[in-house]
Amino acid sequence: MINIVAAAVQMASSPHVSANLLEAERLIGEAAAEGARLIVLPENFAFMGLAETDKLEHAESEGSGPIQDFLSRAAESHKVWMVGGTLPLKAQGSKVRASCLVYDSAGAQIARYDKMHLFDVNVPGTNEHYLESNTIDPGECSLVIETPFGKLGIAVCYDLRFPELFREMAGDGMEILAIPSAFTAQTGAAHWEILIRARAVENLCYTVAANQGGYHVNGRQTYGHSMIVDPWGKVLSCLPNGSGIVTAECAGAHLEKVRAAFPALNHRKLRCHSALTPAKPL
Amino acid sequence: MKLIRQSIRAARLVGVLLLAVAALALSAFRFWLIPRIDNYRSALAIHIGELIHEPVSLQHLDVKLHGLSPELVIHGFSILNEQHRPVASFEQARLRPALLRSLIAGELRPGRIQLIGGRLSLRRQANGAFALEGLRPRERPPAWLVRTARIEITDSALDYQDLQTHEPRLELGKADFQLLNDGDRHRLRVNLVLPEKLGNAAALAIDYVGDAFDRENWRGSLYVKAKDLHVEQFRLARPVAGIVLKAGTADFKLWSDFRAGEPGRLTGQIKLDKPSLSYQATGADRGSLSLSRVEGAFDWRRRDRGWRLDVSRFTLALRERAWPLSRLSMEMWHADPPAGAIVKAAASFMRLQDVHALLQALPLAKEDWLSEVRALAPRGDIHDARVSYHPAGGLGERLALCAEFEGLGVAAWRNLPALDNLKGTLCGNDQEGELRLKTRHGRIELAGLLREPLLFTSLTGAVQWRQTADDWQLTSASMAADTPDFSTRSRFRLNLLKQPGTSPFLDLQTDFAHVKLTGVKHYLPASKMPAGLVHWLDSAFIAGRIDKGKLLLRGALADFPFVQRQGVFQAMFDIEDTDLRYHGEWPPLTDLAASALVYGNRIQIEAIRGRLGGAPISRCSFEVADFIGEKQAVLDGTMRASLAQAMNYLEQSPLKRIPSRLLRYTRPAGAADIGLKLKIPLVKGNGKMLVDGSVLLDNASLWVKQLNLDVQRIQGTLRFTRDDLQGKAMRASILGFPAVIDMSRSGRGGTAVDVDGRVSIAALQQQFPHQGWSSLKGGADYHLNLKFPESKAETTVPASLDIVSDLFGVAVQLPAPLAKAQDSRRHFALALDLKEDGKLPVQLAYGPDVHAQLQFAGPPPGMNLEGGAISLGPRLSAASRGGGIAVLGQLDELSVDEWQAWLFSAQKAGGKLPPLRTVDLKVAHLYWLGKDLGDGSLHLRHEAETWAGRFTGAIARGRFQFTPRQETAAPLEIALDYFNIPSFVSDALTRAKTFSVEPTALPAIKLAGRKLIWQGADLGSFEVDARHQRRGLRISKFNLTSDNHRLTMEGGWSGAANGSLTQLRGQLKIEDAGLFAANLGYGRELRDTRAQIHFSLAWPGAPYQFSPRNVAGEATLDLGKGALLNVEPGLGRILSIANPDNLQRWLMLDFSDLFAKGFAYDRIKGVFRIANGQAETDNLLIRGVAAIIYVNGRAGLVARDLDQVVTVTPKATATLPIAGALAGGPAIGAAIYVAQKLIGEEVDSITRTRYAVKGSWDNPTITRLEGNFPMELFHRAWGGLKDLSSFGSKEKTLHD
Structure with a gap:
């Protein structure tokens, strides 16, 4: 891995694609101006509807559509690698996939990751209910890709709660983890930073977590606190709330140093399934 | 018990003894000591002086008993100072000794001292301490006061003097003092009856323990009471925290526990009426309050x-x-x-x-x-x-x-808004806290942001604040606000940064509902918005509501509305039942339901439904892309509307001249898809509104009012801008034929409509019913140009319509010069103004020689020809003023026959003649009955209901006058200089049966002519009087008179239910038929021959509609002796007198056949009965020189056949030199023929022979009934007869 300035874009997206793209364009420009060469957009950056089903209206076919055009154009014009949050790509049937597309600095789509773990949750302490599986078809595979600056792994939001996924990605050599998210304010306050830092620490990687943050015009509230965390679990940069960016330099030397000094990844044990033996009767 | 009883008895005994001793002692005191008490005054004064350590003086002593207790009364008690002057004087001093203590002590010990009627002074010392002057003449405490068990000072005057302020002495009224001393315990009560000006009463009670004169050691309680104390009279109170009670009325009660002279607890009640407070600082009043x-x-x-x-x-x-x-x-x-x-x-x-x-x-x-x-x-x-x-x-x-x-x-203060009528709770400190609002009808005035205060009917919620090192944070998880115009539920975070000059940062998310859009203008952050937008929003919403919506605002308020995207401002909402006035001059969007988005400085409204100009919209968006920069809004919509609705919409807009122009002359119908894109400046002076509209016509129609013309099935697209209306290659159907229509802008803002199409005469006739169309056949292509005037001039300049065509395909079946063949081309141009007053001025050009300016009038379709001018021939300027038509013509040739036939046919078709006013017509070659009559002229005037004119030509010259509409209809008066009837006229008229006139339609006629010229022969003067009778005309006179002949007729022409009927009877008398014939140009071949013909005939129809088929009547022929000098072939002609077929020609004075050549006779006489197309005679006798011929039978006038018996009786002495001359006609022609043949064919002596003549006139069969008749001879002779006139041929031709 080589040094690179990464940026996480934090937004509070609305149900209007054009408005969101304008906002994203502004923030990408700011990030690029600060020297970012890897920019991670939050989940649902282009659209957060009033209802779960609203996203179906904006579903695009892979390779074409205004959102993809925007991502490609933005990556190309700013000469950055772009992790395009998530956008709805048409799936079989009436559902979509929550897809995270990765574009290189020439604007070409390099990879696609489909969110694997769907947020079917009643958020405790709130009236918020989510049932993503009603509209989203889950992905099946993790993703770690080679980039000019290192191996980049992609996961989305609720995936964050499933460490085995990241363990697998670590096994694939992941050095930078990008996590486009839309953590709710309630769950985010409780778990966001813990999980982000935990994923960074346990997998000894830089983590660029771009979250939705703030009030949304649709009435929801997301937690924000987009952050960039180094392999030691140190929060390099964080934006508590509102639209904006966080940037930080991801240093390859630092990664190597931490991994060398703390070779936890090398200490993993193979799984050992011992057969259950019935307890002896008293 | 006994012991008890003994004890009781003993006690009673002791008691009685004691009572007895006491009674004795009391009696001794009362009756021995009291009267001598004053003797002890000096001793008492000394004793009292010793008691109080002050010298006293006593004026008089007295003792009173109160039960067993004596009371010493001292009158005139004074306490003296060192100079033995009284410092305190009392009217009385009452002293009640403490008996027991006095007995024990062996000296008088006062138990109660009562001082009455003294005068005391309460002083505020310079050190602030209070002292009661008068009881302490020297500077030491009056110890006697506290040694006495009870001291009362009553009914004494008390004054007050403040030695600090040196205020004047204040009289406090009557005071009662009571001091109870019990060792170290002292109880003081003071009751004060204040003077009225000071108040009512006051009281003081002190109960303390300690050295009575060492206040700092006191321990006890204090009670002070005052009622109706007029504070301003006192200067008692020290300022408390600088505040002084300077006026008012005070009631108070005060209890105080004190220790060591200082109050430890102070309780009480106070009531101040109308108190006046003063704040004093540095010795001066700094403020006061009542x-x-x-x-x-x-x-x-x-x-x-x-x-x-x-x-x-x-x-x-x-x-x-x-x-x-x-x-x-x-x-x-x-x-x-x-x-x-x-x-x-x-x-x-x-x-x-x-x-x-x-x-x-x-x-x-x-x-x-x-x-x-x-x-x-x-x-x-x-x-x-x-x-x-x-x-x-x-x-x-x-x-x-x-x-x-x-x-x-x-x-309002600094950045804080003004608040009013808020209710809630506040709890917190300067670090954190919470404000809970439960406000009803509150008000918040954000003067720097909103133009008007926010009026809340309800405002509930909690706001927490927290102070950090950098800022104050205000957060609310839920804040519900209801105003008369909307309801909101908000959560927000407001950061008020401490760094000077920094803007508050607001993160606000609001759900709003029940928004009255008309009230939105009250809540606009006007100071943060462009004035133009504010102005627009002020008037944009006429009605409407938002049922629900959401708003998000995040950013520094100073940056609002985040033009550079420094923050986020989003609002999304659905509007319902909204009337949106997007521009003041345009009709509003009504009944609008739409979803709206505000993002930054962009406003987008997408309509779901709504109406524009009353028509439902199919799609409509309203967008202000940048209300800061561009300052314009774009309305882009389509609607499916009737054309009437579309016109109605445009009529209410600045484009109203488009519909007003169209609607003045047309009435559109049908549906159209209307597209409209308006770029609306939000700021005055920011340019004009740009309009880009289209009207997609689909099967629309347009009714042209003035022409009552429907343009149907219009398909195509009209485009309009603020100044223009255009349509290219639109398809339509006009009068059933396809047409292509272009609309474009004409000069100076007008609109031009160009139509290329085809039309048939039949369609025009159906559209514009008029008899004139009957003269036209076929159809032709045309180009139509309709110009709507520019709006400024539309009040004076009507729309104009121009039509041009080459008329190829149209046959004009009018007399020359109007006639045109169907396959020929002739330029036709028609221009008319579509005036709204019902007038249709038309300019017309037809070929090079016909021009007209016509005025049509009347209700739609407005095709009543009112007047104008028609120019025939070289274009002449015909006056078109006034009503009626002026015809001015100068033609090379004109066929009277054709025009006559056209007029009669037109009249027969029920048409009316054009309303002629003047006719000035000159014709170089006037054709009548196919003959060139040379030049002629007609000058006609129609004025004041009277037609008058003159005419000149080869046929006639004269004047006429006619006033048809007078109540007593004057006859058509015609005065002719001459009437020159060409020889061809009679025969032509005889055959001119195509026109007929109702007798009742004709005027009475009074005709007088000086000359009736027939083939150059003057037949004399003539008179005709035809008067109206019940059903027609009565011909009362028809005279044709000369020296040689006289023709008189009378009769009538009357109408009936089944048609008109002509009846004529008269006679023609000729003195010298030879001369008559000579005058007619037949030379002197007829000699002598007086002739007289009586006739009485009738036939259906007009007089000129005589026909053998329908004539009925009788004619009597009587010719006297005469001879035709040139008999060959004149006999037939002479005999044709009896031929009714010729009667019509005679009526037209055509006697050409009569005066043809060749015959000699003594007399010809006979009667013919004519009916049913048959002419029958049974007595026609021709008494010729060579034979006597008698004819009996009939001649078919229609079937042209014969069925006669001819009896010929030759005269032996003569021959008939008339072979081949039988041309008289079927009635007697065969008889003459037979006679001629018999006589001419070498039969010179034959007696009477009868012949049957049957068959057609062309080929009769003659059968000899008696005697021999050589048939070969007959046929040979008959062949020669075919060349003769008036017999044997249907194809008779006229001959001069």
Whole structure:
């Protein structure tokens, strides 16, 4: 891995694609101006509807559509690698996939990751209910890709709660983890930073977590606190709330140093399934 | 029991003995000692002086018994000073000894001293201590006061003197003092009856233990009471915190526990009526305040290092509204040094405006703080307020406050909004806290942001604040606000940064509902918005609501509306039942339901449904892309509308001239898809509105009012801008034929419609019913140009219509010069103005020689020809003024026949003649009956209901006059110089049966002519009188008179249900038929021959419609002796007199056949009965020179056949030189023929022979009934007859 300035874009997206793209364009420009060469957009950056089903209206076919055009154009014009949050790509049937597309600095789509773990949750302490599986078809595979600056792994939001996924990605050599998210304010306050830092620490990687943050015009509230965390679990940069960016330099030397000094990844044990033996009767 | 009884008895005995001793002693005191008491005055004075350590003087002594207790009464008791002058004098002093103590002590010990009627002075010493002067003549405590068990000073005058202020002595009225001393315990009571000007009464009670004259050692209690104390009369009170009670009436009660001379607890009640407070600083009044009332019960207690004050039942009335009874508490103490005072305070109620007034009037705090309070001008009621101030708490200086408030309001101050009528609770400190609002009908005025205050019908929610090192943070998880115009549920975070000059940062998310759009203008952050947009929004929403919507605002308020995207401003909402006036000059969008998005400085509204100009919209978006920069809005919509609706919409817009132009002349119908894109400037002076509209016509139609013309099935697209209306290659159907229509802008803002199409005459006739169309056949292509005038001139300039065509395909079946063959081309141009007054001025050009300016009038379709001018031939300027048509013509040739035939046919078709006014016509070659009559002219005037004119030509010349509409219809008067009837006329008229006129339609005629010229022969003068009779015309006179002949006729022409009928009877008398024939140009071949013909004939139809088929009547022919000098072939012609077929020609004075050549006779006489197409005679006798011929039978006038018996009786002495001359006709022709043949064929002596003549006129069969007749001879002779006139041929031709 080589040094690179990464940026996480934090937004509070609305149900209007054009408005969101304008906002994203502004923030990408700011990030690029600060020297970012890897920019991670939050989940649902282009659209957060009033209802779960609203996203179906904006579903695009892979390779074409205004959102993809925007991502490609933005990556190309700013000469950055772009992790395009998530956008709805048409799936079989009436559902979509929550897809995270990765574009290189020439604007070409390099990879696609489909969110694997769907947020079917009643958020405790709130009236918020989510049932993503009603509209989203889950992905099946993790993703770690080679980039000019290192191996980049992609996961989305609720995936964050499933460490085995990241363990697998670590096994694939992941050095930078990008996590486009839309953590709710309630769950985010409780778990966001813990999980982000935990994923960074346990997998000894830089983590660029771009979250939705703030009030949304649709009435929801997301937690924000987009952050960039180094392999030691140190929060390099964080934006508590509102639209904006966080940037930080991801240093390859630092990664190597931490991994060398703390070779936890090398200490993993193979799984050992011992057969259950019935307890002896008293 | 016995012992008890003995004890009781003993006790009773002792008691009786004691009573007896006492009675003896009392009697001795009363009756022995009292009368001598005054003797002890000096001793008593000395004794009293010793008691009180002051010299006294006594004037008189007296003793009174109160039961067993004596009372010494001293009259004139004075306490003397060192100079033995009285310093205190009393009218009386009453001394009641303490008997037991006196007995024990063996000297008089006073038990009670009562001083009455003295004068005392209460003084405030220079050191502030109070002293009662008069009882202490020297500077030492009056110890006697406290040694006496009870001292009363009653009914004594008391005054007050303040040695600090040196105010004048104040008389306090009558005072009663009571001092009870019991060792160290002293109880003092003072009752004071105040003078009226000071008040009512006052009382003081002190109960203490300690050295009576060492106040600092006192321990006890104090009670003070006053009623109706007029405060202004006293200068008792010291300023408390600089505040002095300077006026008012006071009632108070005060209890105080004190220790070591200092009060430890102070309780009481106080009531101040109309108190006046004054704040004094540095010895001067700094402010004052008058109140209505202050009342309360207080409890002040000293605490360790501080004190506590509780006030209960407190009320304050600054003006009229009194505080409710409330409780106040305040506690102050000092913590460990060096910390300042710790203060806690509580109040069950406070009225902030009163507190504010108090603070302003009595400036108890620092001026800068007071000025801020003054600026805030707080008002409202505070309940259960608790305040604590700790100068150095664990977190530093802390101020904490909890309170409920109601009706809270403050004025706008710095960045804080003005508030009014807020209700809620506030609890927190300068670090954090919470404000809970439960406001009804509150008001917040964001003067710097909103133009009008926010009026809340309800405002509920909680706001937490927290102070950090950098800012103040205000957050609310839920804030519900209802105003008369909307309801919101919001959550927000507001950061007020401490760094000067930084803008507050707001993160706000709001759900709003029940928004009255008409009220939105009241809540606009106008100061942050462009004036143009504000102005637009002020009037944009006429009606409507938002059922629900959402808003998000995040960013520094100073950056709002985030033009550079420094923040986020989003709102999304659905609007319902909204009338949106997107531009003041355009009709609003009505019944609009739409989803709207506001993002940054962009506003997008996408309509779901709505109406434009009453028509439902199919799609409509309204967008202000950049209301800061572009300052314009774009309305882009389509609607499916009827054309009427579309026109109605445009009519209410600045484009109204488009529909007004069209609707003035047309009425559209059908549906259209209308597209409209308006770029609307939001700021005046920011350019004109740009209009890009289209009207997609689909099967629309347009009715042209003035022409009653429907343009149907219009398909195509019309485009319009603010100044233009265009349509290219639109398809339509006009009068059933396809047409291509172009619309474009014409000069100076007008609109031009160009139509290329085809039309048939039949369609035109159906569209514009008029008899004139009957003369036209076929159809032709045309180009039509319709120009609507520019709006400014539309009041004076009507729309114009121009039609041009080459008329190829149209046959004009009118007489020349109007006639045109169907396959020929002739330029046709028609121009008319579509005037709204019902007039249709038409200019018409037809070929090179016909031009017309015509005026049509009347109700639609407006095809009633009212007047105009028609120019025939070289274009002449015909006057077109006035009504009627002026015809001016100069033609090379004109066929009267054709025009006559056309006129009659037109009349027969029910048409009316054009309303001619003048006719001036010159014709070089006038054709009549196919003959060129040479030149002619007609000059006609129609004035005042009278037709008058003159004509000149080869046929006739004369004048005429006719007034058809007079009540007594004057006859058509014709005066002719001559009437020159060409020979061809009669035969032509005979055959001219195509026109007929109703007799009732003809005027009475009075015709007089000087010359009737027939083939150059003057037949004399003539007169015709035809008068109206019941059903037609009665021909009362028809005279043709010359020296040689006279033709007289009379009869009538009357109408009937089944047609008209002509009846004529008359006679023609000729003196010398030879001369008559000669005059007619037949030479002198006829000699002598007086002739007389009587006739009485009738036939259906007009007189000129005589026909063998329908004539009926009788004619009697009687020719006298005469001879035709040139017999060959004249006999037939002579005999044709009897041929009714010729009668019509005779009526037309055509006697050519009669005067043809060749015959000689003695007499010809006979009667013919004519009916049913048959002419029958049974007595026609031709008494010729060579034979006598008698004819009996009939001749078919229609079937042209014969069925006769001809009897010929030759005269032996003569021959008939008339072979081949039988041309007379079927009635007698065959007989003559037979006679001629018989005689001419070498048969010179034959007796009477009868022949049957049957068959057609062309080929009759002659059968000899008696005698021999050579058939070969007959046929040979018959062949020769075919060349003769008037017999044997249907193809008769006219001959001169």
